[in-house]
Amino acid sequence: MSHxxxxxxxxxxxxxxxxxxxxRPVAHVAAEMxxxxxxxxxxxRRWRAEGEVGLVDRSSRPRTTPHRTPxxxxxxxxxxxxxxxxxxxxxxxxxxxPASTVHRILVRHGLNRLAHLDRPTGRRIRRYERDRPGExxxxxxxxxxxxxxxxxxxxxxxxxxxxNRQATTTERRSSSPVIGYSYIHSAVDDHSRxxxxxxxxxxxxxxxxxxxxxxxxxxxxxxxxVERVLTDNGACYKSKLFTRTxxxxxxxxxxxxxxxxxxxxxxxRFNRTLLDEWAYQxxxxxxxxxxxxxxxxxxxxxxxxSHTALAGQPPISRVNNPAGQYT
Numbered sequence: 001m002s003h004x005x006x007x008x009x010x011x012x013x014x015x016x017x018x019x020x021x022x023x024r025p026v027a028h029v030a031a032e033m034x035x036x037x038x039x040x041x042x043x044x045r046r047w048r049a050e051g052e053v054g055l056v057d058r059s060s061r062p063r064t065t066p067h068r069t070p071x072x073x074x075x076x077x078x079x080x081x082x083x084x085x086x087x088x089x090x091x092x093x094x095x096x097x098p099a100s101t102v103h104r105i106l107v108r109h110g111l112n113r114l115a116h117l118d119r120p121t122g123r124r125i126r127r128y129e130r131d132r133p134g135e136x137x138x139x140x141x142x143x144x145x146x147x148x149x150x151x152x153x154x155x156x157x158x159x160x161x162x163x164n165r166q167a168t169t170t171e172r173r174s175s176s177p178v179i180g181y182s183y184i185h186s187a188v189d190d191h192s193r194x195x196x197x198x199x200x201x202x203x204x205x206x207x208x209x210x211x212x213x214x215x216x217x218x219x220x221x222x223x224x225x226v227e228r229v230l231t232d233n234g235a236c237y238k239s240k241l242f243t244r245t246x247x248x249x250x251x252x253x254x255x256x257x258x259x260x261x262x263x264x265x266x267x268x269r270f271n272r273t274l275l276d277e278w279a280y281q282x283x284x285x286x287x288x289x290x291x292x293x294x295x296x297x298x299x300x301x302x303x304x305x306s307h308t309a310l311a312g313q314p315p316i317s318r319v320n321n322p323a324g325q326y327t
Contacts, residue, residue, distance in 0.1 A: 007035045008043070013055040016040060017047045069097070074105050081111045082122035129191060129309075133319055134224040136190040136254075138267035139212065139231045141203050144279055146179040147287045155283040182287065183207075184274065187215040188267045189224060192318035193307055195270055197298060199291050205239035212245055222319050228252045230264055273301070 008016065012033065019029045020040075030040035046054035069077075073095060080091050088102035095102075106112040116124055130136045150156065150164040171178040185208065186197040196218045200207050212229070219226055229246055231237040233255050246253045256263035278297040284290040306312040 007033065008039070010055055010057070013043045013047075016043055017055070020044050069101060069105060073097070074109070077102055077105045078109050078111060081106060082117065085114060085117070085119070085122070131191065133189050133192045133194070134219065134226045136228045136230055137215075137219070137226050138188045138190060138264050138270075139215075139229055139237070140186055140264060140267040140271060141208075141234065141236075142184040142186065142271045142274065143203075144182050144184060146182055147284055147290060148177075148179055149286050151283065151285040155285065182291075184271075185211040185215075186267055186270060186274070187212070187219075187229075188270045189219065189315070190230075190266055192224075193266065193270075193310065193315040194219070194222065194224070194302055194319055195298060195315065197274070197294060199294060203234065203236050205236045205241045208236035208239075209242050209245040212242070216249060216251075222316075224319065226251050228254055230254045230256065232256055232261065232264055233258055277301075277305075 016029055016033060016035075019032075020026055026040050026044060027037050030037045033040070043055065048054075076095060077091055077097075080086050080094065086094075088099040088106065091097070091102045092099040103112065110116060110124055118124075145152075148161070148164040148168040150160070150167070152161050152164070155161070156164065165177040165179060169177050169179060171180075182199050183201065183203045184197055184199055185203075186195060188195045196215045198211055198214065200211060216226055226249070229251055231253070236242060237253075237255065243253050261268055274297075278294060279290065281293075281297075284293070301315070303314055303316045305314055307315060310318060
């Protein structure tokens with residue numbers, strides 16, 4: 001992967017090659033593109049030898065690693081981790097290895113986090129991912145308390161917060177003002193993690209069905225044809241209206257097993273990101289201010305924010321299918 005300050009991306013290398021193919025001197029093209037002559041000659045030479053594939057980044061991993069820990073030792077490290085759940089600081093003295101070496105071995109084999117292991121058996125928990133965008137979309141709802149005009153008590157203090165609540169609404173329950181809730185409906189594509197969210201006033205079946213129509217249009221605008229939708233067993237999703245809305249568009253509806261929210265984990269994890277990086281990211285003085293900030297967050301999440309499950313790339317990188325990624 002090119003670093004963020006790289007002069008040449010794959011697209012830039014194609015431009016370089018096209019200009020050289022047109023008969024331009026390599027030195028002139030290098031000067032125009034702000035790169036050195038050796039760099040320009042390197043990419044032209046790779047293109048001539050390998051074609052289009054030669055313009056793609058190569059792995060920086062060495063061909064041989066003579067000082068790597070022997071495989072039998074790595075196997076013992078993995079066995080101690082899986083069977084006894086020991087960490088690097090305890091495995092190291094047992095095998096006579098530095099803790100840092102043990103940690104690198106565990107990372108290499110995907111055993112560095114105990115959360116990734118099934119505690120009773122010591123086996124790695126299998127993480128699934130669909131093969132292409134649209135094959136499965138996760139849908140869920142997150143409920144958030146509304147913000148009174150002027151800010152809540154966490155921002156302005158209890159006295160001013162109570163005063164803002166009294167001024168914001170005339171609805172009362174046991175003499176206390178009722179601010180109510182907002183419902184964030186979200187849809188996340190399983191393969192690309194492309195996300196779409198709306199802040200709505202309730203979680204009724206008509207609201208959920210209307211949200212899905214707009215979410216489906218959003219995915220379609222990005223070239224994604226949704227095949228299957230996964231939801232929990234909320235009343236709005238169990239309704240005939242929601243299922244019929246999906247069926248009309250030729251989409252299958254799947255519901256998770258009761259009390260197993262992990263099955264819908266991708267949108268559940270997105271909900272947590274929503275809270276950390278949007279809802280609670282900074283103090284808001286009104287519901288409108290928080291609502292307006294959602295669009296900016298979604299654009300950043302989909303187009304710019306690096307995603308650990310996508311090798312540090314944003315979700316849009318998988319939607320645009322660079323270099324035939326999921327053909």
